[in-house]
Amino acid sequence: MDKLITAILDGDSAMAVSQARQLNASGLSPEKIIIEGVEAAMSALDTKCTLEDFNLLEIMLAGRAVMEVTKLFWPSGAVKDSAKGTVVIAALEGDVHDLGKNILKMVLTGKGYNVVDCGKDCPLQKLADTAAAGRPLAVGLSGLITTVIPVVRQVKGALAARGLDNVKVFAGGAALKQSTPGMLNVDFVAESAFDVLRFLSGLGNGLG
């Protein structure tokens, strides 16, 4: 298991996949590999995500290794029937930046959430419809361009219009993280993708 953790932290996708394959062949279940290997690696990465120590390259590489390992067991790339629940994520209308959202996806997937990705430049209605169909625990928004803020403010309303008042909404990314939840009309504003993990686990596992 340590070798898998090291491979992920090094961002060595090929090594990570081969380690995961070996562990699986020796009788460990995919779930156990995710919880004890991938999640442990994510926790180690979390501590590197401080402002002083952040390195985008490192996070992107580790994220890719996580996605490769996930794909090995769930070829669609999402942990189906995840006990932890579903999170719907998007970069909203007017914002074509999706690198931040993709990192969020990798981190959440690595922690065993079922992530439904609505893509970038995503219309509000599409996000709300997807949420209505997926019964998610929460909706996550990534914003890199400041003009997307007015759209972010409307998300709760669009969810409420579909009876999804109790679905939590969180936001992050370079253009949003300076704001307070009140300014964005969301429940939580995260500095890094790892802050969201703490937020989500605080929600308990009651499905929304």
Added chain:
Amino acid sequence: MPELTVITGGTERKITFPGGLPLRKILEGAGLLVRSGCTGNGACGLCLVKVEKGNDGNLTKNERLLLSASQINEHIRMACQMAPQGDLSIRIIDEGAKSAWRELPQESGRPITAKSGQGTGTASPGKTFGLAVDLGTTHISFSVWDMAQGKRVFGRAGLNPQSRFGSDIITRLTAASESTDNASVMGRLPLEAINGALADGCAENGLHPADIRHARFVGNTSMLALLTGSSPAALLRPDQWTRPFDCATANAPVFAAALGIHYHASVVAVQPFAGFVGSDLLAGVLATGLMSAPGSLLIDFGTNSEMALWDGTTLWVTSAAGGPAFDGYGIRCGMPAGPGAIFRASRRLSGGGVDFHVTGGVRARGICGSGLVDLIASLCETGELAANGKFTGGITSYAVQDEDPAICLYKPDVDKFQRAKAAIGAGVRILLEMAGINTGQLNRVCVCGDFGRNLNVANAQRIGLLPYVMPGKVEICGNTALAGCEDVLLSLRKAQELEQIRKRASIVNLSRAPRFEDFFLDGLYLMPMPAGDP
């Protein structure tokens, strides 16, 4: 109402204000500027003030993130983040863009005496002068020409005063779409700034602004839209990004009056190409003669870098907003090129340490873009910085100058630089992919913009900022946007040529390129750009 005392330079000003308003707003209302790079939401951390006296309330979350411990100790605050309730006394640390114009360097623009200067063939007798302007987000450059002789009389470069609405185009477009007042002020500001500098330059050179009968503007699409009062809101929508964008035609009499030039002058803002590719890029292609040989690449470095690649049939163009790192902004020890900036650096061969060269022969105050390239490349060479952008051997920063002021390169600065470089690298590789050629097939790489002027090409290639081609194929071209604008001003044939260039151009939308993320990831590494697939 409470009273605010503002100390700038040796003088004091007193302003009364309603409690609860952000300090930045109070200052702006009184016509006092503070440097800023965002909408005032706490993102840029540039709006620094020092609290001398009075209760300034608690630090916000953004201030705790962006201010250093020593700044907090010295009562430094971010003006947009604090909303004073009672009497307060402050000092503005940096007032931001002051519109000091400087002489345009001789090598800027086209050769001072044009070979093909036959003029636009105006009928008016006597001497006719013309004005060429490159309107950039940060800088404005212009030159005045004797049209008949095809000779440059003088040129000036200064800062775009619109930056008081924000340093990036998005913040400015947003401000303009929120209020028509903002929009009209932003349209006027550059003209007024040019007017002042033009009057000075004309006086020094013995001509009258009213002798100027022709004016041509090039610029990025957003700048031209703000100048001509065209819908700024449309430019904020991604679907407009790749569509042709028609700016309103310049209202010649109004522009002429604002510039103080001849009231019948012909004033033309050369139409941009599309939402995010301006006429500055088309002018650059014209000035470099990029389309004279296939396999020619042009990169105009800036906050929003524009690129063009000619493959013999199509001119592939795109833009990538890598951010202002190359202009020295957003980097803790960074500063724009100018006096006090380290513009070149190299590792001492023995004994350790860096040798650096400072503009203006004064003590170093910071590092500008070209100095940053040199420093990062040198640290990679000595192994102190790994290719992934992390310092080796347990250090987290590199001190260039210990004190007075301390100049230090921190890991987050390297990360910012990596991102800016990656955006450009990804843009270049996607253009190559569209054209179906690899770096080995490149015959020319034209490096444009102020940033290129002092660039060490070998270092830039070593860390993957420029494609790896024979050094002789890299040309440092300076301000090609202005040079192209001058061509258009002086020669009808050149103006027509620019329209031909427009017809051959095809815009590439990087946000739709499936391999953007892969290329961006590659580009984050501080190592030479891969040679490419085709």
